[in-house]
Amino acid sequence: MTDLSVKYFNSGMAGAPQIANNWGDLVTMLDACLVNGFALKAIDSLTSASGIATATITSGHAYRPDQVVLIAGAEQPEYNGQFRVLTTTTTTFTYAVTGTPASPATTATSLSAKVAPLGWEKPFAGTNKAAYRSKNPASPQNLLLIDDSLKTPGYTTSWAKWANVGIVEDLADIDTIVGAQAPYDPNNPTQNWKQVTANQWGWHKWYHARQTGYDTYGDSGGGNRNWVLIGDDRLFFLFCTFAPGYNWYGRAFYCFGDITSFKPGDNYATVLAAHDVYWSNNNQYLSYPGDYGGTSMVASLDFSGHVLLRNHTQLGNPVRFGLTSLNTNNGQQICGRGPMPFPNGADYSLWLLPTYVRQEDGHMRGLMPGMYWMPQDRPYSDQTIVDNVVGQIGKRFLLVRTHYGSDTEGAQVAFDITGPWR
Secondary structure: OOOOOOEEEEOOOOOOOOOOOOOOHHHHHHHHHHHHOEEEEEOOEEEEEOOEEEEEOOOOOOOOOOOEEEEEOOOOHHHOEEEEOOOEOOOEEEEEOOOOOOOOOOOOOOOEEEEOOOOOEEEEEEOOEEEEEOOOOOOOOOEEEEEOOOOOOOOOOOOOEEEEEEEEEEEEEOOEEEEEEEOOOOOOOOOOOOEOOOOOEOOEEEEEEOOOEOHHHOOOOOOOEEEEEEEOOOEEEEEEEEEEEOOOOOEEEEEEEEOEEOOOOOOOOEEEEOEEOOOOOOOOOEOOOOOOOOOOOOEOOOOOOEEEOOOOOOOOOOEEEEEEOOOOOOOOOEOOEOOEOOOEOOOOEOOOEEEEEEEOOOOEEEEEEEEEEOOEEOOOOOOEEEOOOOOOOOOOEEEEEEEEOOEEEEEEEEEEOOOOOO
16 A cells, blocks of 8 residues: 655745745644644645546645645545656646545535645644644654744844744643753753743744744845745655755755654654754854754764754653764765766665764664765755666655755755655
């Protein structure tokens, strides 16, 4: 049976939620991609022939090949559910159905389609705040806690905007953490969520509005940011620019969710990647996105801003992690900025390698599902989908450009969009 757990979204898709420089925009986007879906459309007619259903939306639809859509309303159950789009025209799209349902489809209410979400839940919420978790019973179901509200006291709406983010084991309500959390400093337990000292609001951050300089320098103005989100029902990766479009130094690279752990029954193998910026008294100046708090997840064994809820012993405080893969240059590697020629001479191919999660204490914790390390140097343009990777028959990969150092598109990461990841 075709796996539909893996899905991807971007800001350029018709009907996609937009991230601008408003507090709460990240929560709105995550609600749509993780929980609710988006781009709801009424289907005018739905027919099938030889196992292929054709949906017609005369006003135009919002869907693309490889997207997963949710179809509802047909009296014939074969038409309903989640399906991967096969082909599209301006007014139609197709998908595979089982059996031989009556054609055209009938409905007692109405036929509809929308971009299907990843299937997470949102058990806690507040104003511009949310907590998300996987519904998969195999997940330890640790939560992503996100606070994308205006930082008070003393902050203005024209300064940089970000969400404070963290992993929490459980919540009593949106403001009350229960159990383990990451990041966490036992000497300053509220550091990530409350104002601890003057001019300090949080620690691990997902930015969506910022310019060069300090957080108080500005938000880069109005306009929609460029974002990409790829995930399954237990882990997602988020790329987001700080300014409208694909401006100043490209996208930051964040993630949240469960890795594939080498430890059986691992209840704390939940990861978070964020900007590690404990901003106090204007002491962290960013001349480009990766200037402080690491270079996201494209630099091998860079531990800044990368945290596991607990280490492999399942005890104690969080542990930082870094990513690594096959070492092709006997030093630090940059994903999608490697020394290997493209195409590789021996097999005339693109190489994509597993990505390993290494604790800062040296122990190898597991694999980063869905993410593949690219030892070659940015072989394709941003968001190219390729299907001819050696050793990956039947798989399609989305290649996403991201910032590295002072380069706008200085790195590239590959993601399996066929699935499953586990």
